[in-house]
Amino acid sequence: MSSSNAVKESAKKLVNLLEKYPKDRIPHLVSFKDIQIARFGRVAGLPNVDHEGNSIKQKKPSIDEIKSIINRTSGPLGLNKEMLTKIQNKIIDEKFTEESINEQFRALSCIMNNKFRNYYDVGDKLYKPAGNPHYYQRLIDAVDGKKKENLLTAMRTVLFGK
Structure with missing residues (x-):
């Protein structure tokens, strides 16, 4: 060849x-x-x-x-x-x-x-931090368009971190 x-x-x-x-x-x-x-x-x-x-x-x-x-x-x-x-x-x-x-x-x-x-492989300790365990899942849901935050839930997230 x-x-x-x-x-x-x-x-x-x-x-x-x-x-x-x-x-x-x-x-x-x-x-x-x-x-x-x-x-x-x-x-x-x-x-x-x-x-x-x-x-x-x-x-x-x-x-x-x-x-x-x-x-x-x-x-x-x-x-x-x-x-x-x-x-x-x-x-x-x-x-x-x-x-x-x-x-x-x-x-x-x-x-x-x-x-x-x-x-x-990193464990759940990095993917789900103790301070805000749903942080990365919220990001992925926002990118996929599954769950959208409205103004009030976004303000709550900013103020309280949850």
């Missing part, structure tokens, strides 16, 4: 594991899972797909659009050469090896299996 095929196979294996990665509990503008799937999907040679599994086709410019861009600009896309070199120097050229992708695969599988959470 050549090195490029080994890199592609390792990237496919990593993308399969990333697809099993749980969805973010709090929606963000950018999702770790989606970004990493797109990043390693390119390395694996997989087609671009959206979060629903539909193929994303990139629109290629027509000949007329390309001619219009060339005629409107004095330099390449209107940028001077110094700016283009600065941009090219800042662009990260990712060169993946089979070893680096397998290392990322092992790290992601450790995260998904809660290896370090189980290895460095």
Whole structure:
């Protein structure tokens, strides 16, 4: 197996594991899972797909659009050469090896299996402190949207710590 095929196979294996990665509990503008799937999907040679599994086709410019861009600009896309070199120097050229992708695969599988959470298990003494035993459960309920505090219960919590 050549090195490029080994890199592609390792990237496919990593993308399969990333697809099993749980969805973010709090929606963000950018999702770790989606970004990493797109990043390693390119390395694996997989087609671009959206979060629903539909193929994303990139629109290629027509000949007329390309001619219009060339005629409107004095330099390449209107940028001077110094700016283009600065941009090219800042662009990260990712060169993946089979070893680096397998290392990322092992790290992601450790995260998904809660290896370090189980290895460095802390007891109830930390999760339920004596002064306020329901503190962390209230935080988790607020993040999940299960239980919302109104103004009066929030004031009581602030004043009395319960």
